Amino acid sequence: MDLALVLSTLDATIRLSTPLLLASLAGLYSERSGVFDIGLEGKMLMAAFAAGAAAAVFDSVWIGLFAGIMVSLATAGLQGAAAITLKGNQLIAGVAINMLAAGLTTFLGIQWFAQGGRTPQLAAGERFTEITLPFADELQGIPVIGQIYHDLISGHNLLVYIAFLAVPITWFVLYRTRFGLRLRAVGENPKAVDTAGISVIRLRYQAVLITGLLCGFAGAFFSIAQGSGFGNNMTAGKGFIALAALIFAKWKPVPVMLTCLLFGFLDALQIRLQGQSILGVQIPVQAIQALPYVLTVVLLAGFIGKAVGPKAGGVPYTKER
Amino acid sequence: MNHFSKHLGVLAAGVGVSALVAGAAYADPAIIYDLGGKFDKSFNEAAYNGAEAWKAESGGAYIDLELQNDAQREQALRRFASQGANPIVMAGFSWGTALGTVAAEFADTNFVVIDAVVDQPNVQSIIFDEHTGSFLVGALAALKSTTGTVGFVGGMDVPIIHKFYCGYAQGAKAANPAVKLIENYTGTTPAAWNDPVTAGELTKAQFDAGADVVFAAAGGSGLGVLQAAADAGKLAIGVDSNQNYLHPGAVLTSMLKRVDVAVTTAFKEAGDDATFKPGITVLGLAQNGVGYSLDEHNASLIDDALKAKVDELSAKIQSGEIVVHDYTADSTCPGI
Numbered sequence: 001m002d003l004a005l006v007l008s009t010l011d012a013t014i015r016l017s018t019p020l021l022l023a024s025l026a027g028l029y030s031e032r033s034g035v036f037d038i039g040l041e042g043k044m045l046m047a048a049f050a051a052g053a054a055a056a057v058f059d060s061v062w063i064g065l066f067a068g069i070m071v072s073l074a075t076a077g078l079q080g081a082a083a084i085t086l087k088g089n090q091l092i093a094g095v096a097i098n099m100l101a102a103g104l105t106t107f108l109g110i111q112w113f114a115q116g117g118r119t120p121q122l123a124a125g126e127r128f129t130e131i132t133l134p135f136a137d138e139l140q141g142i143p144v145i146g147q148i149y150h151d152l153i154s155g156h157n158l159l160v161y162i163a164f165l166a167v168p169i170t171w172f173v174l175y176r177t178r179f180g181l182r183l184r185a186v187g188e189n190p191k192a193v194d195t196a197g198i199s200v201i202r203l204r205y206q207a208v209l210i211t212g213l214l215c216g217f218a219g220a221f222f223s224i225a226q227g228s229g230f231g232n233n234m235t236a237g238k239g240f241i242a243l244a245a246l247i248f249a250k251w252k253p254v255p256v257m258l259t260c261l262l263f264g265f266l267d268a269l270q271i272r273l274q275g276q277s278i279l280g281v282q283i284p285v286q287a288i289q290a291l292p293y294v295l296t297v298v299l300l301a302g303f304i305g306k307a308v309g310p311k312a313g314g315v316p317y318t319k320e321r
Numbered sequence: 322m323n324h325f326s327k328h329l330g331v332l333a334a335g336v337g338v339s340a341l342v343a344g345a346a347y348a349d350p351a352i353i354y355d356l357g358g359k360f361d362k363s364f365n366e367a368a369y370n371g372a373e374a375w376k377a378e379s380g381g382a383y384i385d386l387e388l389q390n391d392a393q394r395e396q397a398l399r400r401f402a403s404q405g406a407n408p409i410v411m412a413g414f415s416w417g418t419a420l421g422t423v424a425a426e427f428a429d430t431n432f433v434v435i436d437a438v439v440d441q442p443n444v445q446s447i448i449f450d451e452h453t454g455s456f457l458v459g460a461l462a463a464l465k466s467t468t469g470t471v472g473f474v475g476g477m478d479v480p481i482i483h484k485f486y487c488g489y490a491q492g493a494k495a496a497n498p499a500v501k502l503i504e505n506y507t508g509t510t511p512a513a514w515n516d517p518v519t520a521g522e523l524t525k526a527q528f529d530a531g532a533d534v535v536f537a538a539a540g541g542s543g544l545g546v547l548q549a550a551a552d553a554g555k556l557a558i559g560v561d562s563n564q565n566y567l568h569p570g571a572v573l574t575s576m577l578k579r580v581d582v583a584v585t586t587a588f589k590e591a592g593d594d595a596t597f598k599p600g601i602t603v604l605g606l607a608q609n610g611v612g613y614s615l616d617e618h619n620a621s622l623i624d625d626a627l628k629a630k631v632d633e634l635s636a637k638i639q640s641g642e643i644v645v646h647d648y649t650a651d652s653t654c655p656g657i
Contacts, residue, residue, distance in 0.1 A: 005529070008529035008530075012526065015522075116358020117358060121544065226518055227548075229517075231518075236512075236518075271522055272526050
């Protein structure tokens, strides 16, 4: 493998891990506050559809992004109402969101656009395109460093940079702000937080809405950045892989990023390994395509030891009367 | 059943309007689209266009259905057949088992299946010489490529898509024996027909590996290939329908598979036992069943010299001077 090929693989790694990273960080806020969220997939799907549809109808990528975030926030609010206010089972609320999203997006897609559930193809101004960072072209000539800067760091779309910026921001919010301290506390011991005079319900809603915001970015990435238009079930289980990454990373922002990069790398690698032979043996495509999933299972089962989540996770908070 | 309803229609014409409507509706042709959806801008849409062309021409009506999953095949067929639709046309290679069962049950209904072969007395199986059409676009790709590397992104990893690839590869090698080929598939399940994101990623990887023309034989997923080519300023080749208009200047050509013509003809002829041709019908270059598209959107990409070369190859295939190997004949692709 020469440098160009390595860089192309790593470049694809960044692209492919972006939606995982956004969704994983989204889940981090919700779960740290004590609300399990297996509805990441559904929120992303809703956002992807809304973003693709709005961008196509209003000819603007920004309106698309805005619509995606709004719909994702509304979905998160719905899930929050079920899981926090009404004290419903959090897992079931998540499953319901996933099923609702899968059915509703396809139904509305067929009704509105009559293209078998797809939204119309987006033109150039209706999706996020690659951004060339300053001096990328000038520095391209410098061996290794210039090439890495030009090929790997520059030339992604806006949402990719937002995803990776969200990592230090999340770290800061979680460990260096009052909100973060309370967020972590409410996931461990909500009664203590309540005793201190802070509203558990309010904190959990705030966390769930941040989850919605980040899922909105993740969903928009699918339909108006990586793809050009929404397609049926286009998130294809990424929400669950993001959840696996979150657990694997033990609910910590920087490990979350590294895990998502690992999963993205496996995906990029399987695309490049297709049809290649290793040590003279032709590997079946199916085996390579299953690799990321197999590794997910192996990593989760074997290597991380015990993943202990927030202690109050999954339990609706009830004030004692 | 079929004949009965037809007589009923004729009889009723002189008797009452309501009976006429019922009689006419009974002999309506039906079409069932495959997974991927009616408006996939590719295979299914070609079938839809054929049905619409028939409607415009004859003024008749037809009924149609979009499959949502594999389990619906038999059910949909049985429903249309028991409603008295005739002929029932279906597009897609996965119909073999379901049609084999249902065709035997409804001996008076005529069935037409495109892309599959079902051996029943009331079934016409239409298959296309995709390998020769793909051969031509393969030659075009290799002649147009400046890097000497051309790519292929298939949909689901199944024999019929290997048939496309095998023809494409042979055509590319015929035009440039030193050409390097990259072959990828978006998946192994029917979802692979509708996964433009994965197809786009595969295309980007092929561009990174040096390809500058990529052939998408992937149904709805092919849209991702075309988009990736347009984004990267490289060339893609569409499939089934003429997809040149989707990204003018970035789509070199489209490998046409005239599913529309097949559907129109089936609607016209297969409903009547006098013109129905059970058995296998092969549509190739000579019958204009396959070919490559040339219109105002790609005229600037294909000059006269290039066109002359490809047309010469086409003539040689039709005369038998060049024999393009068909992958589905023996599941091998010699020399590739």
